[in-house]
Amino acid sequence: MAKITDETKKLIIADYLTGKYSQRELAKRHSISIGTVNKLTKDLEAKNEHFVEAEVAMISARQTLPNEQMNAIMNAAQNEAYNRGLIFNATQKNLNRMIEMLDKNTKYEKISVGDGVQNFEPVELSANDYKSLQDGIDKASLTLGVNPRNTTQINNTNAQQNQTKIVIERKEIKGKSE
Template sequence: MPRYEQTVAHLKASGAVPYEEQEQMALVKWLQAKRIKHIHVANERMASVQYKKKLKALGTYAGFPDMMIFLPHRILYIEMKRASKSQSRVSKEQKEWIEFLNMLDEGCAMVVLWRRRSDRLRARTNEVAKITEQAKKLIIADFHTGKFSQRELAKKHNVSKTMVANLTKGLSPKNDHLVEAQVSLLSAQAILSIEEMTAVMTAAKDEIYNKGLVINATQLNLARITQHLDKNTKFEKVGVGDGVQNFEPVELNASDYKALQYAIDKASLTLGVNPRNSTQINNTNAQQSSETKIVIERKELKGE
């Protein structure tokens, strides 16, 4: 066991600035006590020029952070620096790595410069380690309602704003329209009679049921179309003599392919997987309506 005079705590108490490696050793002891997986990236080792060239060829790069700490849903990349700014600096390579790692998706990277931030790092590590998958889902679910700011989400779920920002990075609220629909429904319940509300709910359930039938039938039809295309055959009546006809497999022809493609396009519109065609149809309808209007106006001018 080390003597107190040799510890980081003694150095700080006496006003001395611990060396970077002493700070890192203290961090490692704390991580070990918390049983948090971590690893030191040894980029600063003393070695011959020849061996350094070998390390570079093996994929060692200057400036990569000193520590990697593995937490649930997150990896922390820690660049150790002495507490005194005059006795430490961040190199160009380190800044480039920090910028790159902070751009990674899913909040899998966070870089902390150590200068007197041990308490902040420990609090951050505890926060990330404690957050469960269910808590993460709840935060994202609330975010998708479009009714919470990052600050409000952080307060509601008792996490930091940075945590919320990392969890919702690259996301956009997708359920805000459902919230508005629910508001409309609840508002209607307050003003409509029981009979009217029952009629509304029944009509909505019937529409959902009918849509389900259409979608199921369309999917079944698509599956059968795919079978025809895979086998490149269809069944047609073929005369076998004496006025007798049998169904025999024949190859698909050009008109068959055209008919099947048309059926696929219609199915894609029904299933909502091909909005491009829907837009084209709407544009065509609008064009036809415009042409009809022009014809009517011309007839009016001629007095017909």
């Protein structure tokens, strides 16, 4: 069998990541052996399946919705993606600044010189500063998706608790009560 090109390898991996093709289907589709597909896809997970489903939903919407509604959907999605990009970039910049502060063990505090002039002077970080930086890093890790956490909010107040009565019945068995 002929050696496959790097471009073909990329296509096979891309197809595999969609989660929509078996190794047998990929081998047939790209005219290679199942063993070769197995080697290329070893330790890979199909992580793009949700994108395939989203695209299917968009294709279905294009077939059923008027152009005005599709344009509105696309504009809203582009705005949302742009805003998420801004948040992502700002979070990365803030994270870099926090790491720089930790590396130098300093922060800058505002000092009034007079006549409305303010200067900044480096000072050593305090314990509260370290805690604030750690909290900021933790929040940044959530925003950037580095440390995803599933949170479950439990609302348990006295007003919400159920008042359940437990009733115990006594039965007579062979002349004895239980």
